[in-house]
Amino acid sequence: MHKIIILIQYLLLTTTLVTCDFQAPPLSNSFGTKDEKLKAEKQQKFPPCKSCTVFIESFKKGLEKTERGKHEGGDAHWEEKKLGSYKTSELRLVEIQEMLCTDIVRGEQQCHTIAEEHESEIEYWWKHQEEFPDFFKWFCIDTLKVCCPPNRFGKDCLECSDCSGNGVCKGNGTRKGNGKCKCDNGYDGVRCDACGSGYYESFKDETTLLCSECHIACESSCKGAGPRNCQKCKTGWFQKENEGCFDINECMEKSPCNTKSHFCVNNEGSYACLECDKSCSGCEGDGPDMCKECAYGYELRDGMCADLTSEKRDGYVTFTRYCLYLGLCITVCIIFQNSTWLAAIFGLIVGLYISLSEYWLKNNPTPKQPGQEILEAAMGMN
Numbered sequence: 001m002h003k004i005i006i007l008i009q010y011l012l013l014t015t016t017l018v019t020c021d022f023q024a025p026p027l028s029n030s031f032g033t034k035d036e037k038l039k040a041e042k043q044q045k046f047p048p049c050k051s052c053t054v055f056i057e058s059f060k061k062g063l064e065k066t067e068r069g070k071h072e073g074g075d076a077h078w079e080e081k082k083l084g085s086y087k088t089s090e091l092r093l094v095e096i097q098e099m100l101c102t103d104i105v106r107g108e109q110q111c112h113t114i115a116e117e118h119e120s121e122i123e124y125w126w127k128h129q130e131e132f133p134d135f136f137k138w139f140c141i142d143t144l145k146v147c148c149p150p151n152r153f154g155k156d157c158l159e160c161s162d163c164s165g166n167g168v169c170k171g172n173g174t175r176k177g178n179g180k181c182k183c184d185n186g187y188d189g190v191r192c193d194a195c196g197s198g199y200y201e202s203f204k205d206e207t208t209l210l211c212s213e214c215h216i217a218c219e220s221s222c223k224g225a226g227p228r229n230c231q232k233c234k235t236g237w238f239q240k241e242n243e244g245c246f247d248i249n250e251c252m253e254k255s256p257c258n259t260k261s262h263f264c265v266n267n268e269g270s271y272a273c274l275e276c277d278k279s280c281s282g283c284e285g286d287g288p289d290m291c292k293e294c295a296y297g298y299e300l301r302d303g304m305c306a307d308l309t310s311e312k313r314d315g316y317v318t319f320t321r322y323c324l325y326l327g328l329c330i331t332v333c334i335i336f337q338n339s340t341w342l343a344a345i346f347g348l349i350v351g352l353y354i355s356l357s358e359y360w361l362k363n364n365p366t367p368k369q370p371g372q373e374i375l376e377a378a379m380g381m382n
């Protein structure tokens with residue numbers, strides 16, 4: 001009986017050897033904690049006018065939330081009377097102040113500071129809100145003097161320059177800046193009423209000017225769209241008489257790359273040198289089938305440069321596998337030499353095992369070497 005157990009152990013051992021696989025450990029990532037991010041956002045500081053605007057917005061939300069008063073339902077007439085007094089009551093102000101700045105994340109700290117430092121001004125406005133209906137204007141512009149009305153800038157809230165709709169006024173709506181225009185991309189001039197360098201006028205009437213980017217082949221300026229309208233061609237492009245700029249194929253004649261290890265790829269206006277497959281010594285493109293010559297340790301086989309060492313290893317593995325099968329057959333013969341029918345049954349099992357494992361090997365190509373897999377993942381090839 002123990003002979004059979006030995007045989008089964010032998011079978012199990014070989015099976016595990018054949019199916020043994022290697023798995024790379026997963027890459028781990030680490031992120032900053034959420035709480036730290038939130039804390040940093042709360043402590044973020046805005047410029048004076050922006051922080052005042054944030055405060056006003058929070059106050060207005062408080063106004064909205066307390067609009068219906070505390071009690072709902074009941075006698076409509078009684079409620080209206082009660083609400084009427086509640087609307088401008090100390091009680092409502094206290095309720096608003098309690099929820100002030102709690103609904104914002106960015107700059108929460110700054111909002112609380114404003115609420116604390118200007119408590120008396122806020123109370124004053126609350127009592128005189130009939131006189132000053134616009135809280136923002138009264139508080140941020142006229143009292144704290146950190147903001148200006150729209151289209152005004154600087155200490156004295158002077159009028160902004162006209163930027164023709166193609167730029168913004170520096171300091172617009174705040175007590176800062178110089179009132180000059182900061183033009184949008186592609187626009188130029190004091191009033192942003194001209195096209196910048198690298199742009200051309202694609203539309204113009206009395207009120208609007210539209211500038212569009214010149215074609216990438218143009219050195220700086222152009223008369224219109226496309227490579228045909230360039231004033232001058234950029235490097236990497238050549239001028240054809242009356243036809244415009246055309247891309248130079250740098251890879252055409254003599255490759256500008258190190259031909260021992262790289263191959264040339266042309267692109268618009270330039271070229272790139274990409275690395276050859278590791279099996280190549282000089283190549284015309286990517287992959288082991290594009291080699292000019294095979295690298296040391298590789299040999300040309302079926303139009304591809306094949307790894308000699310891995311091929312030798314594969315040959316060795318096949319050889320040992322057949323030795324294993326032979327060993328199995330001999331073991332069965334020796335163990336069961338006294339009983340023909342037992343030998344026949346186990347011979348059949350061994351035969352079946354060999355056919356099955358060979359079939360499995362045919363349909364499952366050998367896994368890549370683990371080292372190579374990690375390398376490919378690192379280079380983002382998968």
Ligand SMILES: *[C@@H]1O[C@H](CO)[C@@H](O)[C@H](O)[C@H]1NC(C)=O
Nearest residue numbers: 150151160163168169172173
């Ligand atoms: C200034 O800001 C207001 C909004 O606050 C905007 O409507 C206006 O177009 C801006 N003006 C300029 C010149 O940037």
